[in-house]
Amino acid sequence: MALPDLPAFATPWAFAALAALPLLWWLLRATPPAPRRVPFPAIRFLTGLESPRKTPARSPWWLLLLRLVTVTLAVIGLAGPFLAPADPDLPPDGNGKSPLLLVIDNGWASGVSWKAMQDCALDLLDEAQRNRRPVLLLTTAASATPPVLSWRDAGAVRAEVQAMVPRPWPTDRKTALEHLEALPGDATGAPGQAVWIHDTLASPDPEATRNLARALNRRAALTVRAPETGSVFVVEEPVPAPPYLETAVRRSPGGASVELPLQLRLLDAQGRVMDRVEARFGPTDTRVPVRFRPPQPGPASQAHPASQAHATAAGAAPAPESAPVRSRSSLELADGTGAPLPGAGTRVLMNDPETFPEVGLLTGEAASANREPVPLLDPFYYVEKALDTRAGILAAPLADLLRRGVTHIVTADLAPLDAARESALATWVENGGVLIRFASPRSTDRTDALLPVTLRDGDRSLGGALSWSDPARLAPFPPDSPFAGLAIPADVTVTTQVLATPQPGLENRTWAYLEDGTPLVTAASRGAGQIVLFHVTPTPDWSSLPLSLLFERMLERLLTLGSGTAGTGTEPGQDARPLPAWRVLDGLGRLVPPLPQDRPLPPDPAEPVRVGPEQPPGYYGSEKHAVPLNIAPGVDRLLSTGDWPEGTSLRPLSGQAKTRDLGGPVLALAFVLLLVDFVLSLVLRGLGGLRMRER
Structure with a gap:
């Protein structure tokens, strides 16, 4: 049985202004209309005459009622009325006034559903701000510096969430649990509501996800809000298979029951689409291989016949003079309509050594x-x-x-x-x-x-x-x-x-x-x-x-001549310097300037580099020579979270009735009545050539 919508007011103290309505009634009755100027004729013409027009002693009752209704509506509108649906996330004995513990997954896997996750968090914070509930915000993405957790006003937390973007590296729920356990007790008391806005993906250590859920459930009634589709995508780095490049698109098992058409697009350094290949997921598919052919250089970009004995340029149209030699291309995953899917896992950066x-x-x-x-x-x-x-x-x-x-x-x-x-x-x-x-x-x-x-x-x-x-x-x-x-x-x-x-x-x-x-x-x-x-x-x-x-x-x-060399046998990497971050990917898959804390990339690392807070994915080096670092090699498995503690409420991000603000419509109605009052006042005073007919 659905719970009825509950009316409420954001600032109920504004109703104190209604106590002045009797005084306003008395003032309006005691204030007569403005006197009317009548020309004075000779006395002999006034003898025995009586004017049929009478001037009222006070304002009409219907005008007084109109003004009282206008003032009442203005007071109600300033009180901030709204129609709030019953909150199913609250425990059975919750009164909507207890603290709120809000946990948000802001790792790379949240990029695809970030807009919906952010909107869900803002709705919860709006409700907490109306009820003056303190909020504790805990994010699960790894951080170079430990966060400072404290109970804060919901408005301050809302501004932080509104400016938040996902991180382009995995979550670290084990460290998030340590930060939560280290939180000292204070006068706020235990939270009455804990909401985890989840990205549907388990951590590299699934036990860390379960431990964090148990800790939250011990503190308060836990509600998990997750995207409906439950799909997290990652594009693997391409492997040369001349004349093709072979790659694959993976998705988490949470969305494996839905048939989904996607596009994998090849972009050049300026973001222009050079090629697109369909990647269609069947109802049970979690990995789809993709193969595409990179655009071939024009005839003028081929090697000279002196270095290719069987090549010929006779009859070939020259390449455009503006065709660039260097190419810093990338792969980008898009939906069936061609709109790119946001996220660091849906974009792969590439450098073609043959064109650079x-x-x-x-x-x-x-x-x-x-x-x-x-x-x-x-x-x-x-x-x-x-x-x-x-x-x-x-x-x-x-x-x-x-x-x-x-x-x-x-x-x-x-x-x-x-x-x-x-x-x-x-x-x-x-x-x-x-x-x-x-x-x-x-x-x-x-x-x-x-x-x-x-x-x-x-x-x-x-x-x-x-x-x-x-x-x-x-x-x-x-x-x-x-x-x-x-x-x-x-x-x-x-x-x-x-x-x-x-x-x-x-x-x-x-x-x-x-x-x-x-x-x-x-x-x-x-x-x-x-x-x-x-x-x-x-x-x-x-x-x-x-x-x-x-x-x-x-x-x-x-620059297109020659087949390239491999040096003279000297140790590779000798005298090489670390490569500083030149452009990095944010959690939405956009290339942005690096931050001061981003560490350089070793020129010859002994082990594969895993992306993290100090080394995000992106290009390392300089504009002239950059080495790409992607998140895909560090993603071994895409596991969906399914083992939740008993008593956990699982709900989608959307589908909940939103709070309806009534303050704007009420104030608009009061303003319309004020305009009606103004027009009627002009008519009663006979201004502007208007006058009501008197009987």
């Missing part, structure tokens, strides 16, 4: 890897600007670059290397590295074997004070060049260059020409790698190429 190369800038042995380049003067300045958002950049001596296992090495001049470094660099190229070299003012003793073509002695000057020729422009790129299809700006000119010695097969090694047919960029394959030479400097000294967008696009195409 490591580029090394070769410096002298005494140069620091953390040098600060001098703007516009440093030989690598324009190269770094062109690759800043497309690759990880490391400026270091050759030994450090080889130990790091970079995919590309850039040199800013043609200075010769000693025999040991030249041999190490040649081995690195043969293993799949890409060496990009730039010309520099020549000297007679700087030739080495790491050049794609033989160079002439001396430099060629175009458009100088002692030259009859004008600065040369670039010719269209050959169709088999990796630069094919790039637009060439008309203002890109060359004033100085180094020349290649004419020899058979030179045209097969030339990727860019000037209009007069002289090579501008030459290349040659060495083993699995490439050697690329720009016949100009990387600075604007010899050409305006480094100042143009074309320079950025050409280097972008070169």
Whole structure:
């Protein structure tokens, strides 16, 4: 049998104003209407005349009644009337005035149902605030600092819950129980009501969930409020299975009786959907495998024919010039309509090493890897600007670059290397590295074997004070060049260059020409790698190429060359530094800036890192090079809680009749009556051209 709704008032003391109604009645009766002005004619015309219009001595009774009703409604509205349903969460002898112990699961599993869980908590706190019940709030997510538990006003707790978001790590109900047991007794007494807003998921230690429920049930009558569906989802990290990526979506057994269509979407770094695959759960399914094919790069992103003997670029449309090389993609779980499901477990962060190369800038042995380049003067300045958002950049001596296992090495001049470094660099190229070299003012003793073509002695000057020729422009790129299809700006000119010695097969090694047919960029394959030479400097000294967008696009195409290397066998992680948090996931699956207490990620951890308060899931490193950390590897099993102590009341989050506030409608009615009174007063006074007909 349903309990009837109970009327109540938030501020019943406001009814004291009704004691002034008799005084208001007397004042209204003693106050006559305003006098009416009548023109005074000559006395002889007034003889024997009697005016048929009479002025009343007091206000009409119906106007007095209207005003009394208006004042009464205003007092009732200010008293805060509401219609409250009977609270089934209270114990049988509860009177709605005893303290409330509120427990909220705010771990990663609550992200999917967080809005409903938060609304349920706010409804309970609204009821406690109306009845002036003290509240103790206990959250179960792990915390870096122990919480300070105390009985507080429901309004203060409501503001805290309203601003609360779930944590992107698991709950720690064992520690929550320790905090509850350590709570000292005070004058508030034992709570009469304990409500646990549960995420339906058992802790990694199921016994900790049962122990916390028993402790709450000993203190008060326990009510567990949980989502109706009982589904908690987690997306596993993808595993490469060329040409596909294989992953799976898991859900907790609590929702395994419902057929549920979901979508797994592949997002790029800007959050744009690149692919979507359906993940449909049957009535008994708790794990659904998913396989999808990542988008393939355009023809212009393929390796050059010199490094892929059977590849061809003939007839292929070039890729758009704005296509990015670097990709920081992610997987996101969405419902059947395409709306993303919130939560840290429904999103997996990824980094594709094939689209995020490591580029090394070769410096002298005494140069620091953390040098600060001098703007516009440093030989690598324009190269770094062109690759800043497309690759990880490391400026270091050759030994450090080889130990790091970079995919590309850039040199800013043609200075010769000693025999040991030249041999190490040649081995690195043969293993799949890409060496990009730039010309520099020549000297007679700087030739080495790491050049794609033989160079002439001396430099060629175009458009100088002692030259009859004008600065040369670039010719269209050959169709088999990796630069094919790039637009060439008309203002890109060359004033100085180094020349290649004419020899058979030179045209097969030339990727860019000037209009007069002289090579501008030459290349040659060495083993699995490439050697690329720009016949100009990387600075604007010899050409305006480094100042143009074309320079950025050409280097972008070169990042797709080579098969990558694995270093020289030096211990991985040597000289590596911890990776600080760059962007972290919150409990709703959003990437946000890290907090000061977030600890760096070890570069080579001995054991898998488990996410927690000090190391939340997210990207660790920097914008140029980041390593993802996800919650899925730390989630071994998804177990639903089903063993509750005897006497525990299990109820859904929604479905309870909400308290209806009557203060607003009552005040609105009083305001309408006040407007009616104002209009009638105008009519009685004869103002505004209105007057009531008198009989």
